Amino acid sequence: MKSAQTEQLFVLMRQAAHEFYYFCRKAFVAMMALPLPHLAAICVAIAVALMILPLALSIFIAFMIFKLIVILLAINLKKNQKQARQLQQEQ
Numbered sequence: 404m405k406s407a408q409t410e411q412l413f414v415l416m417r418q419a420a421h422e423f424y425y426f427c428r429k430a431f432v433a434m435m436a437l438p439l440p441h442l443a444a445i446c447v448a449i450a451v452a453l454m455i456l457p458l459a460l461s462i463f464i465a466f467m468i469f470k471l472i473v474i475l476l477a478i479n480l481k482k483n484q485k486q487a488r489q490l491q492q493e494q
Contacts, residue, residue, distance in 0.1 A: 434442060
């Protein structure tokens with residue numbers, strides 16, 4: 404015996420699959436109506452977007468790591484300078 408939640412989930416999944424099929428069919432019809440140069444330009448734009456996004460994310464992460472290293476070095480340098488002053492004052 405199926406529970407009400409399981410039946411609702413199946414109905415939801417069936418509806419989602421139907422909507423996805425409808426969307427894909429509409430997209431295919433729209434792509435077939437486009438002239439080949441426009442379709443090629445769209446493909447190149449998608450390829451460029453897929454290349455630039457990971458590049459931008461990796462550069463952002465690299466700069467954040469670099470910034471973290473610089474901050475940690477600055478903190479360590481100040482700490483060492485403070486310790487050196489204390490040692491000179493003790494002598």
